Amino acid sequence: MSASRDSSVQHPPAALTRRDLLRGAGALAAGAALAGAGLRPAFGDEPGAARRRALRLAHLTDMHIMPGRNAPAGVAACLKHAMALPDRPGLVLTGGDLIMDGFETERESTKTQWGLFVDVFKHECGVPVEHGLGNHDIWGWNKSKSKATGDEADYGKKWAMDVLGLESWHRSFDRAGWHFIMLDSITQNGEGYIGRLDDEQFEWLRADLARTPASTPVLIVSHIPLLAACVYVHCKDEESRKAWHVSGGLMHTDFRRIRELFLKHRNVRVCLSGHIHQIDRVEYEGVTYICDGAVSGAWWKGRHYNCDEGYGLLDLYADGSFDHTYTTYGWKAQG
Numbered sequence: 001m002s003a004s005r006d007s008s009v010q011h012p013p014a015a016l017t018r019r020d021l022l023r024g025a026g027a028l029a030a031g032a033a034l035a036g037a038g039l040r041p042a043f044g045d046e047p048g049a050a051r052r053r054a055l056r057l058a059h060l061t062d063m064h065i066m067p068g069r070n071a072p073a074g075v076a077a078c079l080k081h082a083m084a085l086p087d088r089p090g091l092v093l094t095g096g097d098l099i100m101d102g103f104e105t106e107r108e109s110t111k112t113q114w115g116l117f118v119d120v121f122k123h124e125c126g127v128p129v130e131h132g133l134g135n136h137d138i139w140g141w142n143k144s145k146s147k148a149t150g151d152e153a154d155y156g157k158k159w160a161m162d163v164l165g166l167e168s169w170h171r172s173f174d175r176a177g178w179h180f181i182m183l184d185s186i187t188q189n190g191e192g193y194i195g196r197l198d199d200e201q202f203e204w205l206r207a208d209l210a211r212t213p214a215s216t217p218v219l220i221v222s223h224i225p226l227l228a229a230c231v232y233v234h235c236k237d238e239e240s241r242k243a244w245h246v247s248g249g250l251m252h253t254d255f256r257r258i259r260e261l262f263l264k265h266r267n268v269r270v271c272l273s274g275h276i277h278q279i280d281r282v283e284y285e286g287v288t289y290i291c292d293g294a295v296s297g298a299w300w301k302g303r304h305y306n307c308d309e310g311y312g313l314l315d316l317y318a319d320g321s322f323d324h325t326y327t328t329y330g331w332k333a334q335g
């Protein structure tokens with residue numbers, strides 16, 4: 001395993017920092033200090049409690065598989081790397097953009113890409129996997145380019161659901177004492193999309209969190225970041241506009257209501273995303289938001305900004321803390 005060259009991803013986990021705080025100042029005093037600083041005390045943090053690992057998982061996002069650029073071998077190499085770790089993950093989560101593109105691509109090419117994706121996972125992923133949806137996994141929303149009419153039985157989000165055997169893109173499950181929520185970030189906007197949970201999904205999320213015991217830590221996966229810092233490098237003209245302008249396609253436009261919901265559920269610990277093909281980590285109001293790079297780097301053309309081809313490796317602990325490392329797998333772009 002080789003860690004990313006980007007030292008910005010090597011932070012100690014937030015929970016450790018908080019634990020150090022608690023150890024030094026005493027739980028009550030530290031809790032008061034955190035509250036005074038506008039931060040919630042750490043979830044489940046008990047001074048002196050053993051930090052027992054509950055689960056190790058790999059988060060593979062933005063694989064963008066396609067016939068060219070040696071992409072199938074790249075996805076296979078990534079999975080082989082994760083599966084060969086001496087301490088092998090017990091679960092794979094994918095973060096969407098599984099194929100290069102179906103959004104504006106005709107049927108035959110989309111079919112080829114899904115064939116490659118299913119084949120690689122069948123042969124290389126030896127542990128349970130839960131798939132997330134990305135914008136490029138939707139078939140035909142750009143009707144002019146895809147030549148879709150919208151009346152096809154497998155139009156839109158349905159094709160990928162059928163291929164992967166899913167009944168819904170948003171869903172939740174429990175494993176190893178943690179609660180996992182897979183969100184569908186992609187809301188239609190003309191022939192394009194924006195990052196948003198539709199109202200029905202938002203109400204589902206509200207109910208799902210309400211059902212989850214407050215003592216159960218929660219991990220959330222979305223394709224588009226709920227909150228990220230790296231999206232700002234895609235803004236332009238901010239000086240002449242005298243304002244930053246983040247596209248609704250880059251970050252969830254409904255983050256403010258999601259944030260308000262999270263304030264009621266302090267067991268939401270970590271939110272993983274992809275889409276930007278960059279790595280960042282935002283600590284905000286007791287939740288860690290990680291934009292987790294891309295298996296494909298710059299769509300199989302090398303590194304993107306400072307992000308090498310890689311995946312997230314997470315250790316989840318019973319006390320609600322976690323460690324995250326962005327892990328490269330030694331891929332050399334050939335495209």
Ligand SMILES: [Zn+2]
Pocket residue numbers: 097134135136223274275276
């Ligand atoms: Zn995307």
